[in-house]
Amino acid sequence: MTTSTKAEGRRLNGRLGPIGIVFMVVAAAAPLTVIGGNMPLAMGLGNGAGAPMGFVIAALVLLVFSVGFVTMTPYVPEAGAFFSYVTVGLGERVGKGIAVVALIAYTAIQVGIYGYIGWAINDTVTHYNGPVIPWPVYSFVVLAIVAVLGYRHIELSAKVLGVALALEIGIVVILDVVMVANPSPAGVTLSSFDPAVFTHGTLGIAVLFALTGFIGFEATAVFRDEARDPERTIPLATYAAVIIIGAFYAITVWAFVVALGPDQVTATAEKTLAGEGNMLLDTAGDMLGTIGRDIVNVLLLTSLFACVLSFHNVIARYQFVLAGKGLLPARLAGVHDNHESPAFSSVVQTVTAAVIVGVLAILGIDPLVGVFGSMAGIATVGMVVLMLTTSIAVLAFFLRGRASGPLWTTRLAPALAVLGLLGSLWLVLSNFTLVTGGSATLSTILAAIPFVGLIAGALAWRPSRSLAPSTN
Template sequence: MTASTTPDTRRLTGHLGPVGIVFMVVAAAAPLTVIGGNMPLAMGLGNGAGAPVGFVIAALVLLVFSIGFVTMTPHVPEAGAFFSYVTVGLGERMGKGIAVVALIAYTAIQIGIYGYIGWAIADTVAHYHGPQIPWPVYSFAVLAIVAVLGYRHIELSAKVLGVALALEIGIVVILDVVMVAKPGPAGVTFASFDPAVFTQGTIGIAILFALTGFIGFEATAVFRDEARDPERTIPRATYAAVIIIGAFYAITVWAFVVALGPDQVTAVAQQTLDGNGNMLLDTTGATLGTVGRDIVNVLLLTSLFACVLSFHNVIARYQFVLAGKGLLPARLAAVHDDHLSPSFSSVVQTVTAAIIVGILAILGIDPLVGVFGSMAGVATVGMVVLMLTTSIAVLVFFLRHRDRAAGGLWSTRVAPALAVLGLLASLWLVLSNFTLVTGGSAALSTVLAAIPFAGLIIGFVAWRPSRSLASG
């Protein structure tokens, strides 16, 4: 490995446009994985046929959050996403605390996906009567491929993710069209958007699992140094990511309601949760036939792979930025001479993931409930805390620097304030229903939910002035 750590080269470069960055963040959101996992949870535990409205509400909350987020972008001339924004708005001490929360949240969801994809590959192989191989073997095989791609220049990962994502979205669009063209017993119905329907059950649970499905959308700012024109690219990519992800989820969940019927969709979702069926694959089989079901099964695996690769790249860049500011060992700020990537940070991230996955495998933790469920819960709490703190940072920044509030009252005051209120409500929903996210006991769920808050406190208390941290 050849890497450079001198100050003049400790910066990533690239020519990613909005499309390339959107591929990275939409892949992190893993649309097909969310449809297969979060959709039946939102329907079976939440408000049934009204679940599409939960995804719409979650998208609107995050869209309002994005307004203040991108308005502040020109005043945060560096990569680092939430960490950089909070540092500029609330100071170094809070910035370091949020940096720890970000690393915890992204690492947790990445580890969870490694567990999920290991189980999914093993389940697929068993379905086709292949050899019975333990899930960790598949997880480590995927980890090795991610290590190679993450070590090289970001544009290689963007191309891989672009192909996987195009196939993933393409098959779901076809599925949506066919389900609506050949509807279930109730015909093409818009009952999902009837207040009498979407207020039944618990819409809060639908919103909760919808928010979980958006994890990773904010990573647009992490790729700032590798963007072609950051001032234009980052805002466009952020808005596009939220709108595309939100529309994809809402339309697809509605299409499933049309295919199954508003009166039947809750029962089908509950059967999936009970382990007596698979809402995504069974409905696909009934709609597109055996071949279609097999294709979706394969693309579900590529969706998981795209997700874990995207998070690997995000974490490596977070470490890279923090190291450049003296908050982590300087070696993590190395840029590869040939690949122009954060190569050493990528290697460290690979080793970290391998150690954690290995420990969980040795302990015999269930890959779905134990690994994916628990880690997704930690990540969800962490991400809501990150966005809430960032919205507060935006408000404080523009109140202190009124001369920089060129975006107007709406984007610098009103939208961030609305985002704070929406995210506070979201945090309450997540915490009050946390056992549903983790699938564990109340005691275990409490411990897991406390991890991001503990990270925030540790980072805040352990703060010391850094050599180059931006102060706004």
């Protein structure tokens, strides 16, 4: 490994445009994974045929959040996303705490996906009468591939993710069209968006599982140093990511309501949750035939792979930025001489993930409920805390008069985002056992981890240099 010895003097660089960054972020959102996993949960445990509205509400909350986030971007001229924004807006101590929360949240969701993809590959192999192999074996194979791609220049990852994402979205669009063209006896109904329908059941649970589908969307700012014309690229990529992800989810979930019928989606989702079927794959089989089902199954695996690769890249860059600020060993801020990537940080991230996955495997934790469910729960709480704190930081930054701008973008939108995210945090915490699938005691412990990280980071770390992002 050849990395620059002047770790603190080099920055990452690249030529990523809005499209390349959006690929990275939408891939992290794993659209097909969300449709296969979050949709049945939102319908079966939430508000049934009204679930599409949960995804619309989640997208609107994040779109409002993005207004302040984007408005503050010119005053945070370096990568680091939430950490950098909070440091500028609320000071070093809170910034340190948020840095820990970010690492916890992203590491948790990445480990969760490793558990999920290990299970999914084994399930696919056995479906075609292949041998039963323990899920950790598949997880470590995927981890090794991610390690190679993450070590190299970011544009290689972007190309791989671009191909995987294009195929993933393509098959879902085809499925959506076929489902709407072949509706249930109820016809092409818009009842999902009728207040009488989407307020029936528990709308909050639908919003909760919709929010988990957006984890990683703010990573547009993490790739700042590798973006072409970041002042223009980052805002465009952020808005595009939220709108594309939100529209994709809402339309696809609505198409399932049309295909199955408003009066049948809840029962179908409940069967999936009970292990008596697979809402996504069974519907794909009915609409696209056996070959279509097989294609969706394969693309579900590529969706999971794209997701875990994206999170690997995001974590490696978080570590890179934190090391450059003295919060982590300086070696993590090294840039590879040939690949111009945070190579050493990438290797450390690979080792960290391997150790955690290995420990969970040795303990015999179930890959879905135990690994994916619990880790997704931690990540969801962490991400809402990150966005809430960032919105408060944006509001504080502009209220102190450190910069000026339109009232809507500098004050009203950030204030509305704070209210929306406080409501979202309440929804997540009050329904947390549904996210983790564990007991109230276990769920409480898991939910507390991001908050403990926030406090520990703020109190324990003593940086040797200023955390404030440079404006030079």
